[in-house]
Amino acid sequence: MTLYYEPLPDRARTLVEILGGQPHGAADLAELAALVRADPGAQLVILGSSVNLAEAVTFAAQHRLTRPTLGVVLLRDHVDVAVLAEALRAGIREVINAGDSHGIRAACGRSLEVSHQLALGGVAPQPAAAPVKEGRLVTVFAGKGGCGKSTVATNLAVALADGGKHRVCLVDLDLTFGDVAIMLQLVPKRSLADAVPMTGRLDETGIRSLVTPYAPGIDTLLAPPAPADGERVGRELVSEILKIVKRMYDYVVVDTPPFFSDQVLAALDLSQWYILLATPDIPALKNLRLTLDMFDLLEYPTSQRIIVLNRSDSQVGLTHADIDRVVRAPIAGRVPSTRDVPVSINRGVPLMVDSPNNPVSRYIREIQARIQTAAQPAGAPVEPARRRAFSLRRGR
Ligand SMILES: Nc1ncnc2c1ncn2[C@@H]1O[C@H](COP(=O)(O)OP(=O)(O)OP(=O)(O)O)[C@@H](O)[C@H]1O
Ligand SMILES: [Mg+2]
Incomplete structure (x- = not known):
């Protein structure tokens, strides 16, 4: 008490x-x-x-x-x-x-x-050597809006759950304009904003009271329906939530807003994987490069970055060489543009659910395989990757 x-x-x-x-x-x-x-x-x-x-x-x-x-x-x-x-x-x-x-x-x-x-x-003397089991946290980020973050995050959550074989929590950190609920046709009874009164005292029971279940193995922590409520969910609280969620699930997938915020940094700090998206247009590619520079500054390991070019086949006058020149980092995957994506979003059913052989689903499964076959077995303790302390101040 x-x-x-x-x-x-x-x-x-x-x-x-x-x-x-x-x-x-x-x-x-x-x-x-x-x-x-x-x-x-x-x-x-x-x-x-x-x-x-x-x-x-x-x-x-x-x-x-x-x-x-x-x-x-x-x-x-x-x-x-x-x-x-x-x-x-x-x-x-x-x-x-x-x-x-x-x-x-x-x-x-x-x-x-x-x-x-x-x-x-x-x-009592605890078995000090017994490590706390932790799930792996994957943050999906792009420095420009509309690159496909929510599409990738929702489909990746479905892929990682693998029909209920693994427990996955999909967290919508786009706290003002989050799309996860609408993309999965969920009606949020509780959202991340309901964690605010529990700040500093959150535990697994508290988290369970906040999740909205989606499918076998998949729970979601949704963004508040009222954009203003997102303001109240600060960096410390996001850290507190994610640390507990990592202990409860095999995988945590975090969808983000299209800019660095303190809350996004909290997620990145605790991430084992970073999926960085861009589309083949100069502003998105430039923002991807700036994001990579920021990641270098923060010393997030390059080995854990998965760079994805979404809608890569869009005919917009940029060659692969042009794109490589701007990005200056290896692009892990190129996801084609297909009208199946907006159709699936409008239906509120991720492509992974009913079109697992769609080219976009196939690429999402490649990311899933890379994450799941990485050196450490699911559930093993994983060191957070970040080394430097960094904080964003409003207005900077
Ligand atoms: N591979 C694709 N082919 C065709 N359309 C796509 C593809 N990926 C995403 N889209 C479309 O692009 C739009 C933006 O996608 P999405 O909402 O996933 O992006 P986002 O990065 O989450 O955007 P925001 O920054 O606004 O949150 C959607 O209308 C979606 O249907
Ligand atoms: Mg989004």
């Missing part, structure tokens, strides 16, 4: 809204200490911004040794070095600005993760 103490009622109300769920408030620090004593499983205490600093520090210091699994997060109106130093000495895990609701939720999530690990270590 999450416990908090904030003496000012207005601030307490705001805090409860930020935390979501049903945190338990104490009337003073003595009651807070009593609540902690009464609940040996309590892992998180939040001390509000109007709690006296000296008292907060004393509270944390007292519990530091007696309850090492209890994380204390302190809110302040101003965070300065002196406050941070004092807090850290007392064993407070994080000091966060009281106005930073996103930061507060993220800090609570991190603290709970630490507590969870400590609790595991303290209860």
Whole structure:
């Protein structure tokens, strides 16, 4: 249970809204200490911004040794070095600005993760060598709209599931204009936006409450029906969701918007495969090259990039040599243009479902085979590929 103490009622109300769920408030620090004593499983205490600093520090210091699994997060109106130093000495895990609701939720999530690990270590020696089984995450991306991301993502999810032999989760990270629901004729009862109140506390049960099943072996996490709701699904939350989803499924396929966003970076950070699309026109090819430059900067391994030229046979006056000159990277596959694709989208049935021998389906199966026959067996732990920390700021 999450416990908090904030003496000012207005601030307490705001805090409860930020935390979501049903945190338990104490009337003073003595009651807070009593609540902690009464609940040996309590892992998180939040001390509000109007709690006296000296008292907060004393509270944390007292519990530091007696309850090492209890994380204390302190809110302040101003965070300065002196406050941070004092807090850290007392064993407070994080000091966060009281106005930073996103930061507060993220800090609570991190603290709970630490507590969870400590609790595991303290209860019994875990088989530390036993790796957590993880599915492989495939992100489908293009730096220009309309290149076929959603087409590839939906068909690849069907191919990877292989009629229910594998568990696949298709995640629509095109949070404002996601097409997965409409392409699969799904009516989203819940969407990724419904994860927002669970930020920092998500678990497999929470994820199960959000998925919309599609077919045997295939679940979807859909984009919010109202574009404005997508704004609320931030990078930290996307990371939290994807980390859990990877543990639950053999494969996770992520569809994306046609631009780098913090949420897309969160998915790329956790990906084992990157499917990068372009169509044979100069703006799309230029954006593919820029995407590859960005990937080089972020040190996403070249071996895991699958570059696909969609609608490759469109007669648009570009030769293979022209295309290679712009892209300057090996193109793994060329998918022909066929009216079967828009027809299948308009019917709401992926080509892989009822036309597995269509040329587009055949190429999707090549990607599936490459992913499934890669060195590691499905379910083995896979290192995230990314090495550098990077964050996008709005307006840059
Ligand atoms: N191989 C193909 N042959 C013919 N049409 C195609 C092919 N691939 C995609 N299309 C068409 O191109 C359009 C865009 O495809 P899709 O929605 O998959 O792209 P997207 O990259 O997801 O777009 P957005 O950036 O808008 O999300 C669709 O109308 C689809 O029918
Ligand atoms: Mg799309």
